[in-house]
Amino acid sequence: MTTRRALSNARWDRIRRLGADLDSAVHLDLVFQRVRVEHAMIANKDGGASPSLAESSFDRLPNGRAVAAAEGHEEALERARDWLLARQQADGHWVGELEGDTILESEYVLLLTFLGREHEEVCKRCARYMLERQLPEGGWSIYPGGPVEISASVKAYFVLKLLGHKADEPMMVKAREAILALGGAANCNSFTRFYLALLGQISYDDCPIVPPELVQIPSWFGFSLSAMSAWTRPIVVPLSIVSHFKPVRRIEPERGIDELFIDGSRRRPKSNEPLFSWARFFLAADRCAKWADRLLPSALRQRGVKAAHRWMLERFEDSDGLGAIFPPMIYTIVALKCLGYEDDSPTMEWAWRHLNDLIIREGDTVRLQPCVSPVWDTAIATIALSDAMDRAEHPALEKAAEWLLDKELRRGGDWQVRRPNLEPSGWHFQYANGFYPDIDDSAMVLMAILRSSEAGGDRVAETLKRAVNWILGMQSRDGGWAAFDVDITNEVLTKVPFADHNAMLDPSCADITARIIEMLGTIGHKADHPAIARGLEHLWKTQEPEGCWYGRWGVNYIYGTWQVLQGLKSIDFSMDAPALVKAADWLESVQQSCGGWGETCASYDDPSLKGTGTPTASQTAWAVLGLIAAGRAGGEAVARGIRYLVETQAEDGSWNDEVYTGTGFPKVFYMKYHLYQIYFPIMAIARYAKAVSGERELVS
Numbered sequence: 001m002t003t004r005r006a007l008s009n010a011r012w013d014r015i016r017r018l019g020a021d022l023d024s025a026v027h028l029d030l031v032f033q034r035v036r037v038e039h040a041m042i043a044n045k046d047g048g049a050s051p052s053l054a055e056s057s058f059d060r061l062p063n064g065r066a067v068a069a070a071e072g073h074e075e076a077l078e079r080a081r082d083w084l085l086a087r088q089q090a091d092g093h094w095v096g097e098l099e100g101d102t103i104l105e106s107e108y109v110l111l112l113t114f115l116g117r118e119h120e121e122v123c124k125r126c127a128r129y130m131l132e133r134q135l136p137e138g139g140w141s142i143y144p145g146g147p148v149e150i151s152a153s154v155k156a157y158f159v160l161k162l163l164g165h166k167a168d169e170p171m172m173v174k175a176r177e178a179i180l181a182l183g184g185a186a187n188c189n190s191f192t193r194f195y196l197a198l199l200g201q202i203s204y205d206d207c208p209i210v211p212p213e214l215v216q217i218p219s220w221f222g223f224s225l226s227a228m229s230a231w232t233r234p235i236v237v238p239l240s241i242v243s244h245f246k247p248v249r250r251i252e253p254e255r256g257i258d259e260l261f262i263d264g265s266r267r268r269p270k271s272n273e274p275l276f277s278w279a280r281f282f283l284a285a286d287r288c289a290k291w292a293d294r295l296l297p298s299a300l301r302q303r304g305v306k307a308a309h310r311w312m313l314e315r316f317e318d319s320d321g322l323g324a325i326f327p328p329m330i331y332t333i334v335a336l337k338c339l340g341y342e343d344d345s346p347t348m349e350w351a352w353r354h355l356n357d358l359i360i361r362e363g364d365t366v367r368l369q370p371c372v373s374p375v376w377d378t379a380i381a382t383i384a385l386s387d388a389m390d391r392a393e394h395p396a397l398e399k400a401a402e403w404l405l406d407k408e409l410r411r412g413g414d415w416q417v418r419r420p421n422l423e424p425s426g427w428h429f430q431y432a433n434g435f436y437p438d439i440d441d442s443a444m445v446l447m448a449i450l451r452s453s454e455a456g457g458d459r460v461a462e463t464l465k466r467a468v469n470w471i472l473g474m475q476s477r478d479g480g481w482a483a484f485d486v487d488i489t490n491e492v493l494t495k496v497p498f499a500d501h502n503a504m505l506d507p508s509c510a511d512i513t514a515r516i517i518e519m520l521g522t523i524g525h526k527a528d529h530p531a532i533a534r535g536l537e538h539l540w541k542t543q544e545p546e547g548c549w550y551g552r553w554g555v556n557y558i559y560g561t562w563q564v565l566q567g568l569k570s571i572d573f574s575m576d577a578p579a580l581v582k583a584a585d586w587l588e589s590v591q592q593s594c595g596g597w598g599e600t601c602a603s604y605d606d607p608s609l610k611g612t613g614t615p616t617a618s619q620t621a622w623a624v625l626g627l628i629a630a631g632r633a634g635g636e637a638v639a640r641g642i643r644y645l646v647e648t649q650a651e652d653g654s655w656n657d658e659v660y661t662g663t664g665f666p667k668v669f670y671m672k673y674h675l676y677q678i679y680f681p682i683m684a685i686a687r688y689a690k691a692v693s694g695e696r697e698l699v700s
Contacts, residue, residue: 001552004221017192019260019293019548023492037361043676061661063557066638067634069639070642072646073423073642073685073688073689075680076645076649076653076685077388077685078373078653080388080654081385082652082653082680083653083654084104084678084682085385088381088396091399092401092402092403092428093240093377093378093404094374094377094378094675095372095377096674096675096678097360097370097672098370098372098673100670100671100672101142101324102140102155103151104358104369105126105129105130105367106130106155106364107160107326108355108368110162110195110198110199111333111334113199113249114199114247114249115249115337118162122161123163126365126368127160127165128365129158129362129366129473131171135148135542136177137178137560138153138171138178138179139152139175139182140153141600142670143660144602144660145600145614148181148182150179150187150188153178153182153251153389154179154188154192157257157258157260157307158173158201160175161256167259169178176260176620184261185260186263186268186269187269187669188264189500190497190498191235191500193329196257198248198334199249201256201257202249204246206266208291208497208498209293210239210242210243211240211243211318212243212301212307213301214240214304215237216304216307217302219601222490222492222493223493223529225255226414226417228493228505229482229484229503230414230484230485231325232501233414234315234328237308237500238308238312238322238328238332240308241338242338244305244338247337249469262348270652275569277495277620278495279495282495284410286497300493303628304635309367312332312349316350318411318435319433319434320430320431321351321357323436323589324428324429324432324433325371326355326369329358330355332562336348336351336472353500358370358372366496370664370669370671375404375427375429376444377444378400378404378448379404379444381675381679382400382401382448382451382452384686387687389459397453397670401448401452401571403446404449405459407427408426408466409426409434410424410425411439412426415485415648416484419473419486422469422473422474423470424437424467425442425463425466425470426438427445436484439481439512439551440511442467442471443518443519444519445467446467446510447522449463450464459599464523464669466530468519469522471516474486476507478541479535479536479537480508480512480513481515482506482507482522488505488506489505489506490505491505501665502665503664509550509560510538510542510543510560510563511551511553511564513538513539514539514549514568515567516531516567517535517536517567517568517571518563518569518570520570520571525571526571527571536568539564542547544557544610546581546586547561547572547585547586548560548587548610549583553662554662555601555670556601556603556604556665557588558611558623558626559622559661561586562625562626564580565584565625565630566625566626568580568629569629575629575630580630583630584630584632586613587626589611590610590623592614593655594644595641595647596615596616596617596619596620596641596645597623598612598614598620598659599619600613600614603690613659614658614659616657616658616659616661617645617648617656618657618680619661620645620684621680622680622684624684625684628684628691633691634692638688654678655677655678657673658678661673
């Protein structure tokens with residue numbers, strides 16, 4: 001233990017010296033736009049103790065009687081650690097399955113049907129998987145335990161009919177009844193409507209128009225493409241080409257879904273928005289654009305189509321598919337068909353290869369992933385194993401760090417529209433997504449590579465300077481950090497007719513802001529650092545009345561609250577501050593009788609469900625980590641949480657979360673990261689073991 005502590009001290013001393021050197025490399029005039037930050041900003045809103053006086057609280061025990069340590073946690077940690085080590089790839093990275101709902105399989109089959117390929121075996125296998133996911137009440141949900149969702153259900157029903165299932169089959173009858181009870185297919189979202197139009201079930205007049213001229217709008221304009229989120233842009237551009245050409249494959253009426261439209265109406269229900277509102281304005285603009293589209297010669301719009309085509313081709317470079325996520329990959333193939341690309345052209349083959357890389361075959365079924373997460377998984381696995389291991393020089397950690405270092409992006413991307421003078425750096429989520437480094441991944445990767453034995457070397461030092469400079473430069477006006485961009489917050493854009501995927505914007509959020517603070521604390525910065533001070537102000541403004549924080553990228557308030565507590569612990573902020581005591585108290589208040597924690601995706605729709613739901617290993621680990629950061633490692637709540645993890649662990653060292661704990665687009669798309677249920681419990685148990693053993697060198 002003494003040797004381990006000495007190694008840890010030396011390594012973290014090197015890291016913090018690097019952090020101290022960063023101030024000379026970071027251009028604060030760019031980051032803060034020459035706004036003076038007053039020292040008063042670092043005070044927390046509830047009058048907590050000054051951070052400079054805060055003391056380490058990772059292993060602080062609560063007042064009162066001692067609580068017995070959770071038995072069996074050392075053995076559980078060893079089993080889980082070995083499970084994760086055994087799944088490291090040969091080149092040093094990890095990648096777990098990323099599971100979504102059945103819209104992935106249904107949209108894949110609808111694409112193949114548009115191309116006349118619905119008789120292929122892969123479609124039948126997708127259908128088998130979708131039937132396994134059908135709810136007893138007949139429809140399909142977008143997360144386990146969720147209610148019937150109209151768009152997912154319409155697409156699944158349509159796929160089954162296309163593949164030969166009859167409308168009078170019992171499971172089809174139940175599905176149809178569930179869909180009609182929700183208002184029928186006319187109530188589908190905009191993106192589902194485009195699939196229906198592709199196969200002749202509705203007219204393109206019943207879809208919102210997406211003009212390719214969007215690409216030509218100057219970036220300074222509030223309604224430009226660059227004002228939309230990083231994940232929306234690669235969806236909208238190929239979709240605009242589809243919207244322009246309006247391709248249709250007519251199918252036999254008996255394979256259609258006329259029966260899903262109440263009274264035969266294909267139009268969406270009338271808007272209940274006020275007459276004088278942005279939503280009404282955009283609906284009027286949509287009608288005008290459709291009128292112009294019918295009357296203007298097609299040649300006049302070719303400049304817009306060419307601009308959209310060029311935009312797509314440019315972003316194919318250094319990418320595993322456009323945007324490296326499922327929706328634009330699908331639209332890319334349809335757009336390329338519209339533009340006349342042959343099936344055997346290199347560009348079309350590239351598009352299909354990356355889409356098909358998302359396929360997982362198991363037994364007689366096929367399912368698809370929304371994307372892959374190797375950078376994210378590798379960073380978190382590295383941190384977790386570093387917590388669980390005796391030495392930073394372990395070959396697994398060294399290989400992981402090398403792999404991550406090689407993934408740093410040194411090219412420009414869409415983010416440069418708002419930060420043109422910032423030196424490129426950062427990391428993406430997938431294997432390759434060159435135009436879209438994300439801030440959350442970048443912070444997590446930095447914390448991971450700083451766990452390696454090379455943390456004090458020249459390569460890491462240079463990488464650290466670039467990456468921290470880039471992250472600081474991506475701080476938003478409100479003091480927080482978003483996922484990919486800066487100040488993508490024009491709420492008016494949420495009112496455009498094709499914005500019902502609930503993800504047009506990329507605002508600052510508490511979980512990412514706290515992660516950046518955690519990273520800055522890892523390299524030795526404290527609450528008086530100007531960027532951290534502004535980040536703290538954002539956190540105080542976004543705390544919920546109960547004391548918790550909203551989780552944008554994980555479900556939900558448990559995720560957000562854990563990350564804030566862990567982030568502030570990293571800068572030695574006083575955990576006696578009333579706001580943080582309230583946060584820790586909230587975590588304890590939502591612990592379940594089994595000792596675990598769980599929260600349903602439904603808490604995004606109904607905030608009264610905060611902190612309630614089926615307990616999971618990942619959410620239990622988040623809560624335990626939050627309470628350890630808050631100085632409650634020796635408390636009963638943490639001990640019960642650790643016991644829950646020990647008792648629910650499988651013999652092979654793994655856990656299995658039955659519900660989704662990852663968030664894509666709140667209220668619209670959720671995910672299960674299959675490694676969340678492994679590396680977060682490892683992290684929680686390892687930090688608990690260190691805390692109760694009395695070791696005070698634990699670094700969050």
